[in-house]
Amino acid sequence: MGITMHLLAAAAPALPPAPRLSWSDHLQQFFNDWGQAFAFVFMIAIVFVLWRTLKMMPKTKPVQIKPDHLSEIGWDDIAGVDDAKAELREVVDFLRDPKRFKRLGATVPRGVLLHGPPGTGKTLLAKAVAHESGAQFFSQSASSFVEMFAGLGAARIRRLFREARKNAPSILFIDELDAVGARRGSDNNSEREQTLNQLLVEMDGFSGSENVIVIAASNLLDKLDPALTRPGRFDRQVFVTPPDVAGRRKVLDVHTRGKPLGQDVDLDVIAQQTSGLTGADLANLANEAAIFCARREGLALSKADFDDALERVVAGVQSSTTLNPRERRIVAFHEAGHALTRELLKTTDPVHKISIVPRGAALGYVMNVPDEDSYLKTREELIDQITVLLGGRVAEQIVFGAVTTGAANDLLRVAEITHAMVHEYAMGTSGSVSRAVTDSNVVSDLTRRIRDEEQQELAFEGERAARRLILEHRAKLDEFAEGLLEHEVLERPAIDRIMKDIPQLERRPGEPGLRVVASERREGEGPSVA
Ligand SMILES: Nc1ncnc2c1ncn2[C@@H]1O[C@H](COP(=O)(O)OP(=O)(O)OP(=O)(O)O)[C@@H](O)[C@H]1O
Numbered sequence: 001m002g003i004t005m006h007l008l009a010a011a012a013p014a015l016p017p018a019p020r021l022s023w024s025d026h027l028q029q030f031f032n033d034w035g036q037a038f039a040f041v042f043m044i045a046i047v048f049v050l051w052r053t054l055k056m057m058p059k060t061k062p063v064q065i066k067p068d069h070l071s072e073i074g075w076d077d078i079a080g081v082d083d084a085k086a087e088l089r090e091v092v093d094f095l096r097d098p099k100r101f102k103r104l105g106a107t108v109p110r111g112v113l114l115h116g117p118p119g120t121g122k123t124l125l126a127k128a129v130a131h132e133s134g135a136q137f138f139s140q141s142a143s144s145f146v147e148m149f150a151g152l153g154a155a156r157i158r159r160l161f162r163e164a165r166k167n168a169p170s171i172l173f174i175d176e177l178d179a180v181g182a183r184r185g186s187d188n189n190s191e192r193e194q195t196l197n198q199l200l201v202e203m204d205g206f207s208g209s210e211n212v213i214v215i216a217a218s219n220l221l222d223k224l225d226p227a228l229t230r231p232g233r234f235d236r237q238v239f240v241t242p243p244d245v246a247g248r249r250k251v252l253d254v255h256t257r258g259k260p261l262g263q264d265v266d267l268d269v270i271a272q273q274t275s276g277l278t279g280a281d282l283a284n285l286a287n288e289a290a291i292f293c294a295r296r297e298g299l300a301l302s303k304a305d306f307d308d309a310l311e312r313v314v315a316g317v318q319s320s321t322t323l324n325p326r327e328r329r330i331v332a333f334h335e336a337g338h339a340l341t342r343e344l345l346k347t348t349d350p351v352h353k354i355s356i357v358p359r360g361a362a363l364g365y366v367m368n369v370p371d372e373d374s375y376l377k378t379r380e381e382l383i384d385q386i387t388v389l390l391g392g393r394v395a396e397q398i399v400f401g402a403v404t405t406g407a408a409n410d411l412l413r414v415a416e417i418t419h420a421m422v423h424e425y426a427m428g429t430s431g432s433v434s435r436a437v438t439d440s441n442v443v444s445d446l447t448r449r450i451r452d453e454e455q456q457e458l459a460f461e462g463e464r465a466a467r468r469l470i471l472e473h474r475a476k477l478d479e480f481a482e483g484l485l486e487h488e489v490l491e492r493p494a495i496d497r498i499m500k501d502i503p504q505l506e507r508r509p510g511e512p513g514l515r516v517v518a519s520e521r522r523e524g525e526g527p528s529v530a
């Protein structure tokens with residue numbers, strides 16, 4: 001503004017002498033000058049804004065959406081994720097022969113959500129589905145939708161779906177779904193939410209006659225908006241886990257194809273040394289070994305090349321996923337303790353799978369699938385649950401004479417259960433209804449203390465039971481642990497072999513007459529992990 005005024009003033013002497021002006025003329029002149037100055041500034045501002053916009057334009061120029069050219073990625077190139085492959089084979093069958101399914105009135109899959117840690121092969125699986133079914137493959141990362149100007153993310157989703165429909169049969173792969181799929185209202189990003197809404201609209205818009213299947217990949221299922229996983233949208237969820245020892249062996253086979261291996265290389269041993277590594281880590285390992293070999297101008301990859309590569313790859317992997325041998329033993333006995341107690345007790349659901357392949361924050365887990373839905377639980381059933389939860393810690397104590405921090409989550413669950421037993425269900429040692437029903441705001445110090453003691457007594461009861469069971473069946477505990485150390489994962493057939501000679505004496509009959517409502521089951525609780 002200052003500069004403009006100065007220019008105008010300097011131009012004045014060149015004008016012919018001005019006639020004498022009245023005060024109203026002065027006023028008009030003043031407004032004229034100011035008006036011009038203002039218009040000038042305004043114009044500069046507009047030019048500046050236009051220039052800025054133009055400068056940013058190339059980024060937002062509509063990107064060509066066309067199917068990826070797929071190199072030959074088939075089922076054989078993906079190893080160690082057999083469960084996920086089995087689920088996806090169905091999708092391939094559908095894409096190959098949709099009529100067969102439609103004739104029978106079968107609802108066809110619309111969306112498949114692959115979730116699991118990075119590098120486990122989610123992208124690879126989506127590509128294999130496209131390749132094996134001869135479908136076109138459209139791939140976009142969801143993070144590219146939200147970096148844009150208002151409304152463009154939604155527009156891009158529309159175009160993507162339009163192209164996929166036009167080129168059907170096709171697979172539409174959306175990587176990093178979390179980028180748009182986070183719960184609405186979680187970050188107040190209206191642009192992202194608009195994009196998510198558009199995605200929901202497009203998925204609802206499938207008429208059933210189009211052979212388009214949307215596959216999305218996500219690292220965090222919990223973060224996703226529940227609307228995404230409703231029927232008709234991503235209603236198939238496939239968990240892609242890091243491979244177990246046998247799986248890692250197969251992944252190593254895939255990634256050493258075409259690489260000459262020296263006599264001293266034993267892939268079985270390497271598979272055993274790489275617990276917790278993902279498919280991508282193993283691909284990286286094989287590649288690094290080849291690089292080490294090339295650098296020393298070797299002819300074939302040697303054991304030393306793999307050792308060097310392993311050191312480098314493991315250093316780049318999150319430390320929580322690679323345990324030292326002693327830690328592995330502790331985790332194996334901890335999980336064995338959970339599994340053995342669960343198997344011995346009658347009221348607890350049988351073990352489905354035990355694993356010491358790290359998964360998320362958990363170093364190991366025991367998975368059980370409920371036999372039947374039950375919403376009522378007896379006191380005895382709850383004590384059995386506490387027994388199983390403490391079985392891990394008790395096993396550590398018995399075998400190593402010490403406990404670790406690994407049982408923290410188990411203890412938290414025990415605290416929750418015992419709290420509910422005393423405060424909500426009057427299942428404490430005294431069984432006193434009046435103590436439980438007292439309003440907790442007006443409860444006396446004495447009642448509070450008694451409740452605390454009752455809670456502790458319930459936890460002790462579970463701990464004693466766990467100790468007794470584990471000491472009595474110590475040999476079985478060792479079998480479970482050794483099995484885990486060797487195979488990392490034990491499934492039902494292996495568990496049955498270990499438990500076969502145990503008469504089910506320990507298995508106590510339930511007491512249906514005593515069932516009491518327990519809030520133990522949370523909404524949407526699937527197989528539980530401890
Ligand atoms: N199960 C596997 N079998 C063989 N190779 C694998 C496997 N998993 C991963 N890889 C290798 O790792 C690379 C990366 O895998 P991919 O991109 O599919 O992982 P992702 O799960 O999609 O990871 P992100 O979540 O980081 O996108 C693949 O190109 C492949 O070389």
Ligand SMILES: [Zn+2]
Nearest residue numbers: 392407410530
């Ligand atoms: Zn545990």
